[in-house]
Amino acid sequence: MNIQFKKGVLEICVLSVLAHKDCYGYELVSEISKRIDISEGTIYPLLHRLKDDGYVTTYLQESAGGPPRKYYQLTENGRKEEHEQRDEWMRFAASVNALLEGKNDAAE
Amino acid sequence: MLQNEQEYIRILRSRLEGTLPREELDDIISDYTEHFTVGKVNGRTDDDLWKSLGSPEDVAREIRVMHLVKKAEDVRSCKNIFHAVIATLGLGLFNLVFVLAPFILLLVMLLVIFIIGVLFTILGPVAFVYSVLQLMELPAFAIWVSPLAGIFISIGMTSLGLLIIIGEYYLARFFYHVAIQYLKWNISVITGTECTA
Numbered sequence: 001m002n003i004q005f006k007k008g009v010l011e012i013c014v015l016s017v018l019a020h021k022d023c024y025g026y027e028l029v030s031e032i033s034k035r036i037d038i039s040e041g042t043i044y045p046l047l048h049r050l051k052d053d054g055y056v057t058t059y060l061q062e063s064a065g066g067p068p069r070k071y072y073q074l075t076e077n078g079r080k081e082e083h084e085q086r087d088e089w090m091r092f093a094a095s096v097n098a099l100l101e102g103k104n105d106a107a108e
Numbered sequence: 109m110l111q112n113e114q115e116y117i118r119i120l121r122s123r124l125e126g127t128l129p130r131e132e133l134d135d136i137i138s139d140y141t142e143h144f145t146v147g148k149v150n151g152r153t154d155d156d157l158w159k160s161l162g163s164p165e166d167v168a169r170e171i172r173v174m175h176l177v178k179k180a181e182d183v184r185s186c187k188n189i190f191h192a193v194i195a196t197l198g199l200g201l202f203n204l205v206f207v208l209a210p211f212i213l214l215l216v217m218l219l220v221i222f223i224i225g226v227l228f229t230i231l232g233p234v235a236f237v238y239s240v241l242q243l244m245e246l247p248a249f250a251i252w253v254s255p256l257a258g259i260f261i262s263i264g265m266t267s268l269g270l271l272i273i274i275g276e277y278y279l280a281r282f283f284y285h286v287a288i289q290y291l292k293w294n295i296s297v298i299t300g301t302e303c304t305a
Contacts, residue, residue, distance in 0.1 A: 008297045025139050026146035039162030044139045045171045048132075052178060066149060070142060 010038065010046055012089055015074065015082040018056065024069040047072055055081050112154040113144040116164050123168035128175055136171060169198050173295050181288045189287060196291055199298055207294060211287070218280055225272035232266025 010032075017023060017031050025047070029040045050056040055078035060068040074082065117137060124133055140161070147157040161167065173195045180188035193211050197203050239258030 011296065024142070024146070026143050026150075029143065033160065039160075039166070040143075041140075041161035041164075041167035042170060044136065044143075045167070045174055047139075048136065048171075049174055049178075066145065067142075069146070070138065 007038070007042070009089070010036075010043065011050070012082075012085045014043065014046060014050065015055065015078065015085060018072055018074045019079065019082045022071045022073040024061075024063075024071050028072060050078070054078075111158040113141070113148075113157075116144070116154075116158055116161070117141060119164040120168050123165065124171060127172050132175070140167075169195075170295070173199060177288065177291045177295060180291075184281075184284060189284065192288075192291055196294060199295065203294070203298070207291070214283055214287070218276065218283070221272065221276050221279070225269050225276060228265050228269030228272060230269070232262045232264075232269060235262035235265060238262075 013032050013036065014028065017028055023031065025044065028047075029043050032038070032043060033040050047056060051058065051072075055075060056072050057075055058070050058072055061071050063069045117140060120140060121133070121137055124136070128136070143161070144154070144157055148154070173192070176188070176192040176195045180192040193207060196207050235258060239255045239262060242255035242258065
């Protein structure tokens with residue numbers, strides 16, 4: 001898929017993963033890169049921006065046998081944003097799908 | 109060149125030093141250090157982790173742009189917006205068309221409006237003096253139908269000129285805001301990072 005296109009949806013992906021559970025950086029990055037092929041290094045700058053915007057906060061938590069890890073957590077605003085962006089995405093995806101299927105029907 | 113954690117962190121740090129404040133830089137570096145640490149705990153190699161992260165130069169470029177646009181948003185100044193625009197150009201050649209061209213067009217437009225404003229403001233007093241001289245029947249020929257009308261027109265010109273300059277100030281503020289929103293959108297869609305796969 002076009003890489004420009006993927007970057008545009010990265011934000012909603014990050015918000016959505018964090019809506020399910022708090023994650024440390026590596027965990028979040030693997031969760032996303034498992035499904036979407038993207039340069040993993042771009043996710044950290046995005047997390048910093050989300051933190052600046054007040055959608056995400058961080059806290060440190062001890063890990064088994066290693067230094068404490070930085071966990072990312074959605075704020076109240078972050079949850080609202082996740083809802084809004086998800087609804088928006090769902091509507092958009094449904095419209096695109098309807099269009100694409102309509103086109104296929106016409107071709108048959 | 110050895111593609112290991114130390115080298116990745118070194119490049120990232122050297123590219124961001126001087127742009128980002130100390131605290132923010134350390135925060136970002138700690139993320140990437142942790143990424144390498146956890147990755148290696150999970151059995152991945154330095155080389156593999158480097159490849160999937162994307163080159164440190166690209167990552168640093170992206171962080172720089174985000175930081176500079178944010179700075180230009182927080183502190184409005186010509187210097188800050190120039191830095192943000194120039195950093196955005198580094199994300200891809202097409203930004204010459206999508207960022208630099210509109211930006212220059214905007215600057216030229218604001219400059220032209222400013223010159224018009226200044227011209228009107230200056231022409232007012234000149235016309236005023238000329239009209240007064242005419243009233244005193246000093247110049248040999250008359251430009252105005254009546255010198256009295258000339259006085260009113262000259263006052264009108266200066267007022268219009270000042271209004272244009274004041275309006276320009278608000279126009280510039282508005283465009284500054286629009287430019288920042290546009291740059292933010294630009295960096296959220298356009299990536300300076302090549303996909304490795």
